[in-house]
Amino acid sequence: MAEQTVAVIGAGTMGNGIAHTFAQYGYPVTLVDVSTERLDKALHTIAANLDRQVAKGSIPETLKDATLARIRTVTTIQEGVRDADLVVEAATEDVTLKLQIFGSIDQAAPEHAILATNTSSISISRIAAATRRPGQVIGMHFMNPVPVMKLVEVINGYATQSTVTDTVVALSQRLEKVPCVVNDYPGFIANRILMPMINEAIFSLYEGVAGVEAIDTVMKLGMAHPMGPLQLADFIGLDVCLSILRVLHDGFGQPKYAPCPLLVNMVTAGRLGIKSGEGFYDYT
Ligand code: CAA
DSSP: OTTOOEEEEOOSHHHHHHHHHHHHTTOOEEEEOSOHHHHHHHHHHHHHHHHHHHHTTSSOHHHHHHHHHTEEEESOHHHHHTTOSEEEEOOOSOHHHHHHHHHHHHHHSOTTOEEEEOOSSSOHHHHHTTSSOGGGEEEEEEOSSTTTOOEEEEEEOTTOOHHHHHHHHHHHHHTTOEEEEEEOSTTTTHHHHHHHHHHHHHHHHHTTSSOHHHHHHHHHHHHOOSSOHHHHHHHHOHHHHHHHHHHHHHHHOOGGGOOOHHHHHHHHTTOOBGGGTBSSSBOO
């Protein structure tokens, strides 16, 4: 589907990274967001990230211009998905909102279009049930920062057709990503394993076993993780970590997934990590 069109719903961090990546690999992209301010900011961010790639010598200047030229922005789903062959939804992680968005995408997208969601933890089967084409709904979970991270977690919903999975796998490979196919259970694989680790790091801090720097240094130098778990939690957003842990806790009903009270307190106090200027570290 190299000449085919991709619509990306949501111009936040993940949405702009996904739009950037598809456009960089030659796909015409329509980026959709209700806010023109967010769309402008997303184009700015994409240009800045492309500049960074040019400065590092990983892409030529001409590819920067070509990538930007392939991205158009619109403010309605109806207009954005009308000609799309693939829609990738990357809106806020809110079930009600996502179900509503998928209802609208389903109404407006061509019959053959594949509808993918970048959700980090909401059930694909549940999202698929909000459409008349559950067989064509699939999870396409990119990692932040999208232009850099190699993984795409491809999540089969209960009804996802195997031809749809095959198409999304091939497409991820064309973006020079490595797709891993998994099934639709709480947290899928990435967050089922990552979030308990982050939660355990927060419990270690809460119980006074070690300080922030020590916990992160142990995991960075001891396990060769690029970021320590507390730094990574700040990067992901503490509110996002908490909401994923709640999905795991509700979905499996096991106490091992219960979020640490310190995480709950920090989110309640508005300390969400990088995006709020303060989390386990100070970004002001
Ligand atoms: N766009 C384009 N390029 C970017 C970029 C962006 N947003 N951010 C960084 N880069 C590039 C840099 O230009 C640089 O390129 P080269 O390798 O060509 O030199 C490279 O990425 C490394 O960047 P830096 O040198 O600036 O910084 P770094 O070496 O400290 O790496 C990092 C930064 C890639 C973010 C690294 O710290 C890292 O891998 N962190 C862990 C990230 C991670 O775990 N992400 C997953 C989070 S979980 C998630 O997303 C899903 C979920 O559901 C919660």
